[in-house]
Amino acid sequence: MYVAVKGGEKAIDAAHRLLGEERRGNPEIPEITTTQIGEQLTLAVDRVMTEGSLYDRELAAVAIKQARGDLIEAIFLIRASRTTLPRYGYSTPIETSDMLIRRRISAAFKDMPGGQILGPTFDYTHRLLEFEASETPAAPVETGPADLDRTMPRVLDLIGAEGLIEAASSTSGEPGDLTREPLAFPADRDLRLQSLVRGDEGFLLALGYSTQRGYGRSHPFAGEIRYGEVSVSFTPEELGFEIEIGAIDITECEMINQFKGSAGVPPQFTRGYGLSFGQCERKAMSMALVDRALRVRELDEEQTAPAQDEEFVLSHADNVQATGFVEHLKLPHYVDFQAELELLRRLRREVQGLDQEAAE
Amino acid sequence: MSTELLSGFTDHARSSAEAFRVMLDAMAQPGRILPLTPDFAAPAPLFASTAAICLTLCDYDTPLWLDDSLRETAVIDYLRFHTGARIENDRPQASFLLCTPATAAEALAQASIGNAEYPDASATLIIQVPDFSGDRLTLKGPGIKDERVFTTAGLGARFWALMDENHQLFPLGRDVYFAAPKEIAALPRSTQIKREGQA
Amino acid sequence: MTTGYNFAYLNEQTKRMIRRALLKAVAIPGYQVPFASREMPMPYGWGTGGVQVTASILTPQDTLKVIDQGADDTTNAVSIRKFFVRTAGVATTEETEKASIIQTRHRVPEAALREDQILVYQVPIPEPLRFLEPRETETRKMHALEEYGIMHVKLYEDIARHGHIATAYAYPAKVNGRYVFDPSPIPKFDNPKLDDCAALQLFGAGREKRIYAVPPYTKVRSLDFEDHPFSVQKWEEPCALCGSTTTYLDEIILDDKGKRMFVCSDTDHCRKSQEKAA
Numbered sequence: 001m002y003v004a005v006k007g008g009e010k011a012i013d014a015a016h017r018l019l020g021e022e023r024r025g026n027p028e029i030p031e032i033t034t035t036q037i038g039e040q041l042t043l044a045v046d047r048v049m050t051e052g053s054l055y056d057r058e059l060a061a062v063a064i065k066q067a068r069g070d071l072i073e074a075i076f077l078i079r080a081s082r083t084t085l086p087r088y089g090y091s092t093p094i095e096t097s098d099m100l101i102r103r104r105i106s107a108a109f110k111d112m113p114g115g116q117i118l119g120p121t122f123d124y125t126h127r128l129l130e131f132e133a134s135e136t137p138a139a140p141v142e143t144g145p146a147d148l149d150r151t152m153p154r155v156l157d158l159i160g161a162e163g164l165i166e167a168a169s170s171t172s173g174e175p176g177d178l179t180r181e182p183l184a185f186p187a188d189r190d191l192r193l194q195s196l197v198r199g200d201e202g203f204l205l206a207l208g209y210s211t212q213r214g215y216g217r218s219h220p221f222a223g224e225i226r227y228g229e230v231s232v233s234f235t236p237e238e239l240g241f242e243i244e245i246g247a248i249d250i251t252e253c254e255m256i257n258q259f260k261g262s263a264g265v266p267p268q269f270t271r272g273y274g275l276s277f278g279q280c281e282r283k284a285m286s287m288a289l290v291d292r293a294l295r296v297r298e299l300d301e302e303q304t305a306p307a308q309d310e311e312f313v314l315s316h317a318d319n320v321q322a323t324g325f326v327e328h329l330k331l332p333h334y335v336d337f338q339a340e341l342e343l344l345r346r347l348r349r350e351v352q353g354l355d356q357e358a359a360e
Numbered sequence: 361m362s363t364e365l366l367s368g369f370t371d372h373a374r375s376s377a378e379a380f381r382v383m384l385d386a387m388a389q390p391g392r393i394l395p396l397t398p399d400f401a402a403p404a405p406l407f408a409s410t411a412a413i414c415l416t417l418c419d420y421d422t423p424l425w426l427d428d429s430l431r432e433t434a435v436i437d438y439l440r441f442h443t444g445a446r447i448e449n450d451r452p453q454a455s456f457l458l459c460t461p462a463t464a465a466e467a468l469a470q471a472s473i474g475n476a477e478y479p480d481a482s483a484t485l486i487i488q489v490p491d492f493s494g495d496r497l498t499l500k501g502p503g504i505k506d507e508r509v510f511t512t513a514g515l516g517a518r519f520w521a522l523m524d525e526n527h528q529l530f531p532l533g534r535d536v537y538f539a540a541p542k543e544i545a546a547l548p549r550s551t552q553i554k555r556e557g558q559a
Numbered sequence: 560m561t562t563g564y565n566f567a568y569l570n571e572q573t574k575r576m577i578r579r580a581l582l583k584a585v586a587i588p589g590y591q592v593p594f595a596s597r598e599m600p601m602p603y604g605w606g607t608g609g610v611q612v613t614a615s616i617l618t619p620q621d622t623l624k625v626i627d628q629g630a631d632d633t634t635n636a637v638s639i640r641k642f643f644v645r646t647a648g649v650a651t652t653e654e655t656e657k658a659s660i661i662q663t664r665h666r667v668p669e670a671a672l673r674e675d676q677i678l679v680y681q682v683p684i685p686e687p688l689r690f691l692e693p694r695e696t697e698t699r700k701m702h703a704l705e706e707y708g709i710m711h712v713k714l715y716e717d718i719a720r721h722g723h724i725a726t727a728y729a730y731p732a733k734v735n736g737r738y739v740f741d742p743s744p745i746p747k748f749d750n751p752k753l754d755d756c757a758a759l760q761l762f763g764a765g766r767e768k769r770i771y772a773v774p775p776y777t778k779v780r781s782l783d784f785e786d787h788p789f790s791v792q793k794w795e796e797p798c799a800l801c802g803s804t805t806t807y808l809d810e811i812i813l814d815d816k817g818k819r820m821f822v823c824s825d826t827d828h829c830r831k832s833q834e835k836a837a
Binding site: 373374376377381387389416418419421478480530535 | 565566567571572574575576578579580581582583584585586587588590592593615616617618619620674699700702703704735737738757759772773774775776777778
C-alpha cells in the first residue's frame with residue numbers, strides 16, 4: 001500500500017541542524033569570529049553592504065558567517081533585515097570632493113592637483129600565491145608623507161570648466177526610491193543608478209565588458225576612481241539644521257566617454273557614474289560603464305545592445321530576485337509537470353493515431 | 361486649537377487589521393453593509409468609522425482632501441497626527457476625499473480617475489452618511505451574486521448620475537466608501553448601479 | 560509567538576501600502592496593481608507575494624491553511640504556515656472548510672469555497688503576455704488598449720500545429736470581460752473553479768511586484784475558440800486512495816518498470832473522501 005510522503009516539518013528541522021553542523025565545520029578548528037571577518041575579509045563585507053543596501057560592517061560580517069561565505073545569501077540576509085528597519089528620513093547628499101582620500105587615480109591625466117594616490121590595491125601585485133602570508137606578521141606599512149592633503153578636487157570638476165564635458169546632471173526634485181515605489185519604465189537616471197548600485201557585481205561586470213567589446217560601445221576613459229571616507233549629514237525636522245551623523249567609506253568612479261553628438265546634443269565628452277560602499281572598485285567601474293550605456297534615450301543614441309536596454313538590464317540586475325527565481329525551480333512543481341505529461345501523452349497518441357491511419 | 365488629541369486604535373496592528381478586513385469585504389461585496397466599530401472615539405463631526413478607514417489606509421503617501429464641513433481644526437489635527445497625511449486643497453490631487461452628501465457629487469466629479477495604463481492611480485471617496493436608508497438602488501457586477509439591493513441616505517440624482525458615468529469609465533474611475541457612524545459599505549467602479557424607477 | 564516583530568511581520572506602513580493596492584485590485588478585477596514589494600525573510604520564488612498579501616489581510620481571529628501542490632505537508636507549505644504561527648499567532652488548519660484564509664501555490668482546493676473565505680495565490684509571473692512580449696512597457700499598453708490579439712494568435716498557432724491549445728497550466732483567462740490575466744501556475748483543470756467563485760481570490764507576485772484580484776461571483780472565462788472550446792484534463796483511472804474520478808491526480812512512480820499510480824493532489828479532500836467511504 002502506498003503511503004503519501006509526510007513529515008515536511010521534521011525534514012526541515014533536520015536540514016537546519018545539518019546546516020548548522022556544516023557551517024561550523026570541524027569543531028577542533030577554532031571558530032571564525034565576525035570581528036575577524038570584518039577586519040580581514042573587508043572586500044566581502046564591502047560587497048555585502050553595497051548590494052545589501054545597508055552600511056553596517058558588523059551586520060554584514062554576521063551575514064557572511066551565517067551564509068557560510070555565500071555572498072549572495074549574505075546580501076539577501078542583509079536586505080531582509082534592512083526592510084524591517086524604521087526610516088527616519090534621508091541624509092543630505094554626500095560630498096565626494098570632501099572625501100578623506102585613501103586611493104585616487106585618473107587614467108585620463110598623467111598628473112593633476114592632489115596627484116595620483118595608489119592606496120591599497122591589487123593592481124600591481126603579482127598573482128603568486130603567498131603561502132606564508134597567513135603566518136608572517138605584516139611589517140608596518142610606510143604611509144607616505146604625513147602632511148599629504150587628503151581631500152582633493154574631483155578630476156571631472158577640473159576639466160568641466162572648458163565645456164568639453166557635459167555638466168553633471170542635476171535633476172530638480174527628490175530622487176525616487178525603488179524600495180518604496182515599484183520601478184516603472186522608462187526609468188529616470190536616479191532610479192537606474194539606485195538599481196545598478198544594488199545590482200549584482202557579476203552581472204554588471206559582464207554587461208560593462210560587453211560594451212567594451214562593441215555591444216553598445218562608448219569609448220570609456222577612467223576619469224577618476226577615488227576611495228576614502230566621506231561624512232554623512234542629516235537634517236532633523238525638529239532642528240531644521242544639518243548635523244553630521246557619521247562617516248562611511250565609499251568608492252566613486254567617473255568615466256569619461258567620447259560622444260560624437262547627435263541631432264539634439266553637440267559633440268562632447270559624456271559621463272558614466274559608479275558608486276559603492278567600501279572599496280568595490282570593480283563594481284563601481286562596471287556600474288559607470290552600464291550607466292553610460294543606459295543613457296541612450298537622453299543622448300539620442302540608437303539602442304542596439306543588451307547593456308543599453310533598460311528594461312532588460314534593470315529587470316535582471318538584482319541578484320536576490322534572480323537567485324530566488326532560479327532556485328525556486330527546486331520547489332515541487334509536480335502538479336504542473338503532471339499537466340504537461342497529460343498533454344504530451346495526448347498529443348503523442350494523436351500523432352501515432354494519424355500515422356496508423358496513414359499506414360492503413 | 362483643540363485641547364487634547366483623541367487617541368487612535370489601542371492596538372494598532374491588530375485593530376487596523378480587523379478594520380481592514382471589514383473594508384476589504386465591503387469592497388469585494390459591493391453594497392453589503394458591514395459593521396465597523398473601532399475601539400476609539402473620533403473628533404466630531406468625523407465618525408469613528410470614517411476615522412478607522414483613514415487610520416488604516418492613509419499616510420504621507422496619500423494626500424487627503426476634506427470638505428468644508430469636515431475641515432474642523434480638531435479633525436485636521438487628529439488626521440494629521442494619526443496618519444501623517446498631507447491635507448490637500450485641490451480635489452484632483454487627492455488620493456482620498458472625505459465628504460458628506462452635500463459635497464459628494466462635486467468631489468466625485470473632480471476626483472482622479474487614473475489613466476489607461478495605470479487605472480489604479482485613481483482616488484477613493486469616503487462619504488459620511490447619517491444611515492443606510494433612503495435611495496433604493498439595484499446593484500450588479502463583480503462581487504454580487506445576481507443582484508443586490510442597496511439603500512443609502514440623501515445623495516441625490518446628480519450624484520447617482522455621476523456614479524453611473526463613473527462606472528462607464530471602467531477600468532478607470534473612482535471607488536466609494538459610504539460610512540455611517542457604525543457601518544460601512546462600498547461601491548467600486550466595477551459596480552453597475554440602477555436607481556429605483558429607472559428603466 | 561515571536562515578539563520583536565510586528566503582528567504578521569510586516570510593519571504598518573508596508574501593510575497600508577499593500578492594503579491600498581488590494582482594494583484597487585478588487586475594484587479593478589484582473590488588473591495587475593504595482594506595489595512596492597518588500598524583501599521578505601524567505602527567498603523570492605518561495606511565495607513572497609502571497610505571504611505579503613496574507614500578512615496584510617490576516618486578523619488574530621483567522622484560521623489559516625497553507626497548501627503547495629494541493630498538499631498541506633509539502634515543505635514550503637509547512638514553512639509558510641510556521642512563519643505565520645510565529646509572527647501572528649494565528650490558528651491553522653489542514654481542513655479546507657475550517658479555514659478563513661487559504662494560501663496556495665499551484666492548486667485550487669477541490670471543495671467549493673464560501674463567501675467567508677479568501678484564497679491567496681502565490682504568483683511567479685503575473686503577466687499573461689510576458690512570454691509573448693517580454694517588455695513591460697509594451698504589455699502595459701496592450702492591457703490599456705484591451706489589445707489581446709497576440710494571445711489569440713498564439714493559441715491559434717497551437718491549434719494549427721497540435722490540434723489543441725498546448726497550454727496545460729497557467730492558462731490565460733479573461734476577468735469580468737475586460738482584463739486577460741494569469742491565474743498563476745494552476746493546472747487548467749482548476750480554471751473553472753475561479754469562475755463565479757463565492758470566495759474572494761487574491762493574487763500576489765512579490766518579485767514582480769504586482770497584486771491582482773478576482774472578487775466573489777466574477778466571470779472568469781478561459782480563452783478559447785468556438786470550434787476549439789476550453790476543456791480540462793481527464794484521467795483514465797480513479798484516485799488509488801479514495802476512488803475519486805472528479806479530482807486532479809498526481810502521478811506516483813512506484814518502480815523502474817513503468818508501474819505507477821494516481822492519487823489526489825488535494826490531500827485534505829482525499830482524506831475526507833476516504834473517511835466518508837470508511
